[in-house]
Amino acid sequence: MSEEEVLIHQLFDEEKLTDKQKKIIVAAIESFSEKGYAATSTNEIAKKAGVAEGTIFRHYKTKKELLMSIVAPLMAKMIGPFVVNDFNKVLDREYDRVEDFLRATIENRRAVLIKLLPVVKIMLQEIPFQPELREQFLEQIAKKIFDRVSGIIESYQEKGQLIEMPPESLARLAITNILGYLFTRYVLFPDSHWDDELETERTVQFIMHGLARKESN
Known part of the structure; x- marks a missing residue:
């Protein structure tokens, strides 16, 4: 099959x-x-x-109706619940350091992306152009995950591990970098030579430290 x-x-x-x-x-x-x-x-x-x-x-009356007949149940029955529930494995754990949380997030999202790659490609291609699909994605995935990640970011701020910035902004920056790496790795350039362990570490360090060179004393 x-x-x-x-x-x-x-x-x-x-x-x-x-x-x-x-x-x-x-x-x-x-x-x-x-x-x-x-x-x-x-x-x-x-x-x-x-x-x-x-x-x-x-x-199916139109090609769009055919598309929606596929992606609507995909989002409602498979992608939404799978993405959210699977990520809860990471969100429900406590990590002493924010770097460990970021590494676990990358590995978790990598596994999900590999498992659902054909349908994820369809979703990525069509979300910008299909308002109904975009709204489904926001309601069933993005808002649920974003709110929880923001809360975890805030807890690391309280421990003094992250800079003072609105947790929502830090969550957006972290999520954007992680998804950007995975999108490039598995969708844009899947056949390039990738050292996944090294690229994961570089992504974590970029999120933690950015591009600026630290001034030497």
Whole structure:
């Protein structure tokens, strides 16, 4: 069973899907992930699925409706709960040092990204252009995680390990750097030579110290 077929089994009530619908959804996930929504035609999806293009429009009025029929349950049933609940493994632990918390966060998000890479690509490509999807992402993932990370940042500030700055700002800076590294590593340049352990450490040190050279006494 392919990754896409596993997704159909997990996300949809298979009894309500015809065999042709299953083939269309599998083909759409593959095509949207590889080329993006805008660059994929329904004709391409139909050919990959082995069905007539008209068959797609019998089940889905538009290409956008096909996209949303995939990403809406993905967000609600799989990505949202999985991303939030899995990250709770990190957020529920206490780390003595903020650096250890950051390393654990990077490794946790790396594992999630690798597991969900095909659908994550679709989400990343379409969130900026699909208001409904963006709102789902904010409600089911971003707000839940951001609030908890901000609280943890504040606790490290109280211990004197982080600078005085609004915790929300520090959380944004840390999250942006971590996601930026993982996006570059696994989406933009996955075939480049990466020393993951070294890049993780560099990302942590950049978050902790930035770019400025410390003045010598």
